[in-house]
Amino acid sequence: MKPEHVDVLIVGAGLSGIGAAYRLQEKCPSRTYAILESRACIGGTWDLFRYPGMRSDSDMFTLGYPFQPWTERKSIADGPSILKYIRETAREHGIDRKIRFNHRVRRASWSSREPRWLVEAERGPDAEPASLTCNFLLMCSGYYSYAEGYTPDFPGITRFRGRIVHPQNWTDAVDYANKQVVVIGSGATAVTLVPELAKSATHVTMLQRSPTYVAPWPDEDAIANALRRYLPAKAACAITRWKNVLAGMYFYWLCKNRPERAKAMILDAVRAELGPDYDVAKHFTPRYNPWDQRLCLAPNGDLFKSIKQGATTVVTDEIESFTETGIKLRSGRELEADLVVTATGLNLQVMGGAEIEVDGESVTPGRTLSYRATMSSDVPNLAAVFGYTNASWTLKADLISCYVCRLLNYMQAHGYRQCTPRNRDPDIVRLPPVDFTSGYFQRAMDKLPRQGSRKPWRIYQNYVRDLMMYRFAPLHDGVLEFSGPSAGPGSPATSPAGRALEGVRTS
Ligand SMILES: Cc1cc2nc3c(=O)[nH]c(=O)nc-3n(C[C@H](O)[C@H](O)[C@H](O)COP(=O)(O)OP(=O)(O)OC[C@H]3O[C@@H](n4cnc5c(N)ncnc54)[C@H](O)[C@@H]3O)c2cc1C
Numbered sequence: 330m331k332p333e334h335v336d337v338l339i340v341g342a343g344l345s346g347i348g349a350a351y352r353l354q355e356k357c358p359s360r361t362y363a364i365l366e367s368r369a370c371i372g373g374t375w376d377l378f379r380y381p382g383m384r385s386d387s388d389m390f391t392l393g394y395p396f397q398p399w400t401e402r403k404s405i406a407d408g409p410s411i412l413k414y415i416r417e418t419a420r421e422h423g424i425d426r427k428i429r430f431n432h433r434v435r436r437a438s439w440s441s442r443e444p445r446w447l448v449e450a451e452r453g454p455d456a457e458p459a460s461l462t463c464n465f466l467l468m469c470s471g472y473y474s475y476a477e478g479y480t481p482d483f484p485g486i487t488r489f490r491g492r493i494v495h496p497q498n499w500t501d502a503v504d505y506a507n508k509q510v511v512v513i514g515s516g517a518t519a520v521t522l523v524p525e526l527a528k529s530a531t532h533v534t535m536l537q538r539s540p541t542y543v544a545p546w547p548d549e550d551a552i553a554n555a556l557r558r559y560l561p562a563k564a565a566c567a568i569t570r571w572k573n574v575l576a577g578m579y580f581y582w583l584c585k586n587r588p589e590r591a592k593a594m595i596l597d598a599v600r601a602e603l604g605p606d607y608d609v610a611k612h613f614t615p616r617y618n619p620w621d622q623r624l625c626l627a628p629n630g631d632l633f634k635s636i637k638q639g640a641t642t643v644v645t646d647e648i649e650s651f652t653e654t655g656i657k658l659r660s661g662r663e664l665e666a667d668l669v670v671t672a673t674g675l676n677l678q679v680m681g682g683a684e685i686e687v688d689g690e691s692v693t694p695g696r697t698l699s700y701r702a703t704m705s706s707d708v709p710n711l712a713a714v715f716g717y718t719n720a721s722w723t724l725k726a727d728l729i730s731c732y733v734c735r736l737l738n739y740m741q742a743h744g745y746r747q748c749t750p751r752n753r754d755p756d757i758v759r760l761p762p763v764d765f766t767s768g769y770f771q772r773a774m775d776k777l778p779r780q781g782s783r784k785p786w787r788i789y790q791n792y793v794r795d796l797m798m799y800r801f802a803p804l805h806d807g808v809l810e811f812s813g814p815s816a817g818p819g820s821p822a823t824s825p826a827g828r829a830l831e832g833v834r835t836s
Contacts, residue, residue: 335361337737338448338463340681342366342428343373344723345714346469347415348394349730350424355396356734359741363461364424365450367433367681371419373471375412380499380670382525383408386517386626390553390569391577391721394418398562404550405628432459437466438686439709444747444813446710464746467733468713469726470681479674479772485650493669496522503668505530511656511664513648514672515541517625522672524631527640534664535643536656540615541622544595545602545630574724574792581620581719581790588618595619602633612643620719621764677773680713699762699778700750700808701798702788703729709749712736718763719790728792732799739804746813750785753808758782763790785809 337353339346342364353362370376375383384407385392392411393399397418401410419425432450439446445462452459478497486493494503496518506529512519515537527533552572556565584591592614599613615622627633635641647659655666685692687708697705702725703712712733716722740748759779780788785808789795805811 332447332460332462333363334445334462335363336463337362337465337467338446338461339364339467339469340366340434340448340683341373341469341471342368342371342419342430343469343471344375344392344415345471345716345726345730346373347371347419347424348723348727349467349469349714349733350427351394351396351418351422352727352730352734354422354424356731357737357741360737362427364428365432365434365448365461366428366430367475369430371416371425371428372412375408375415377475378408378496378499379501380496380518380522381505382521384521384628385411386521387721388550388569388573389414390550390566391573392723393566394723395567395570395727397421398566400557400562402554403548404553405546405548405626429459434470434681434683436684436686437680437711439688439711441688441709441747444709464710465733465737466711467730468680468711470683470713472677472679472715473675474678474682477676478671479676480671481673483648483651485652487651488653489651489655489666489669490653491655491667491669493671495671495673497675505668507531508667509655509665510534510668510670511536511666512670512672513537514674515543515625515643516672516674517623519670519672520625520627520632522670523641524627524635526670527635530640530668533635533641534666535641536648536658536664537612537643537645538647540611540613540645541625542592542595542615542619543599543613543625543627543632545598545633546626546628548628574720577720578792584618584620584624591619595624599633602630603636607636612645623718677776679776679778685711694778695775697778698750698752698757698759698781698786699788701732701785701802702780702795703732704748704750704809705778706750706752706786709747717790717792720792724792725795728795728799735800736804740811743811745811747811749810749812750808751810752781752786754783756782757786762788 337360339349339362346364350364353360385405388404389399389406431453434448434450436449437446445464446466447460447462449460478495480495505526508530510526510530510533512523512533512535515535519535520543523533523535550569553565553569556568596609596614599609603609649657649659656664679694692708700706714726714729716725760782761774762777762780780786785806
C-alpha cells in the first residue's frame with residue numbers, strides 16, 4: 330500500500346511544533362500537514378520535566394508565541410502553566426487534531442526522483458512500522474535526547490545506598506521531605522530545583538565544581554501587568570515582547586563588550602541578596618564572563634533567600650567519590666545524603682535521533698553546514714528549528730517557521746519542488762555552531778551542523794538581525810538551489826513561464 334502523503338510533515342509536538350503548525354495554517358492554508366510525535370501528549374520539554382519548581386528561566390512574553398498572548402500575571406512561569414498554554418494553543422487552533430501521537434520517527438529518506446521524503450516511524454509500544462511521505466520535512470524535535478539525561482561517570486556511584494535521581498527522570502515518587510539532599514550542578518535546573526526542595530527537605534546542598542552566574546529577577550513584569558490594564562492583551566504582550574527583546578539584546582551586548590561592567594552588575598545584585606559576610610567570590614563568581622554560558626535567573630531571589638534562611642548551602646568543590654552514605658570531596662570534606670540529584674545536564678541530539686538519507690546516502694549532520702540556521706547543506710526540503718542560546722527559544726523558532734512558510738509559498742508560486750542549500754564557496758570556513766562553553770554543547774559539538782564564516786551560513790544570536798534576514802533576505806540568493814517544476818495540469822511547468830523555469834536554477 331502506498332504511504333499517506335502530506336505536503337509538510339512536522340516532527341515534534343512541543344513548543345516549536347505547535348508554533349510551526351499555527352504558522353503553516355496561517356500562511357500556507359492550502360498545504361496539507363501532519364505532526365508526528367513520539368510521546369503520547371503535547372508539550373515536549375514542558376511535559377517531560379516533572380521536578381519540583383520546574384519553570385521557565387526566560388520571560389513568557391518572549392518564550393510565548395507572538396500570536397497567542399500570555400495572559401497570566403507571572404512572567405517567569407511554572408512548568409504546568411506553560412504546558413497548559415501550549416495545549417490550549419493547539420486546541421484553540423485545531424492543531425491537536427493533526428497530531429499522530431506515539432509515532433517515533435526513525436528514518437527519513439529523500440528521493441530527488443520523486444521528489445519527496447519517505448518518513449519511517451515506529452508506532453506505539455510494539456514499535457509497529459508506520460510511514461508517510463511528504464514534500465517538506467520540518468524537524469521540531471528539540472535538541473536533546475528524551476531517553477536519558479547526562480550523568481558523568483562519578484567514581485564509586487554504585488556504592489551509594491541512598492537514592493540517585495536525574496531531574497529528567499523525576500516522578501512524584503521521589504521523596505525528599507525531611508531528607509538530606511545533595512544537588513550536583515549549578516545550571517538552570519539546579520538553580521530552579523534547590524530552593525523548591527529546600528522548602529521541605531531537612532537540608533539541601535548545591536554542590537558545584539565551579540560557579541554559575543545567577544541573577545535575581547522579579548517573577549512578575551510590572552510594566553506588562555500595568556499595560557494590560559489599559560490595552561488589549563495582544564497589544565500589551567507585543568509591547569512587552571519588544572521591551573524584553575531589546576533589554577535582553579542590550580544586556581547581551583554589555584556582557585560581550587563590557588564584560589566587567591555586566592559582571593559587576595550581577596555580582597552587586599547577588600551581594601545585595603546575600604549580605605556582606607557571604608563568600609560571593611567563591612560561590613557565585615564564575616571563571617568565565619557573563620553569557621559565555623547561559624545565565625540563570627533566581628525569581629525574586631528565591632535561591633539567595635533559601636541560602637540566607639540556612640535551608641540551602643552552596644559547596645564549591647570537586648567530587649572525589651561517592652561513599653555509602655554520601656559524597657567525599659577533594660577537600661576531604663564529606664557530604665551526608667539520603668537523596669542525590671544529578672542536575673548534570675542533557676545529552677544533545679539532532680534531528681530527533683532519526684537517520685537522514687538523501688538519494689541513498691546517509692547524512693551526518695555534523696558534516697553539514699547550517700544554512701540560515703535552519704536548513705543543512707546538500708539536504709533538500711528539510712528545515713530544523715533551533716532557538717537562541719542567549720534569548721528565548723521561541724523568538725527564533727517562530728522566525729524560522731515563518732521563513733519556511735515564505736519559502737513554501739515561493740516554491741508553490743514558481744512551481745519548484747525542491748530547494749537545496751549548496752556551498753560552492755571554497756573560502757567558507759567551517760566553525761562551531763555556537764560560541765558557548767557550556768558542557769552539553771562542548772560534549773556534542775561534533776554532532777551539530779557547523780556554521781560557516783559568512784552569511785548565509787553564519788548563525789546569529791541576534792533577534793533583530795534575524796528578523797530582517799528571515800523576512801526580507803532574497804530566497805534566490807545563489808546558494809539555495811531550486812529545481813523541478815511540478816508537472817501537474819495547470820502547474821507552472823505546463824505553462825510557458827513554467828517551462829522556462831524547468832531544470833535547476835540558482836540565479
Ligand atoms: C528544563 C528546561 C527548561 C528550559 N527553559 C527554557 C526557558 O526558560 N527559556 C527558553 O527559551 N528555553 C528553555 N528551554 C529550552 C526548551 O527546550 C525550549 O524552550 C523549548 O521548549 C523547545 O521546544 P521544542 O518544541 O523545540 O523542543 P521540545 O520541547 O524538546 O519538544 C520536542 C518534541 O519532539 C518530539 N520528538 C523528538 N524526537 C522525535 C522523533 N524522532 N519522532 C517524533 N517525535 C519526536 C519530542 O517527544 C517532543 O515532544 C528549557 C529546556 C529545558 C530542558
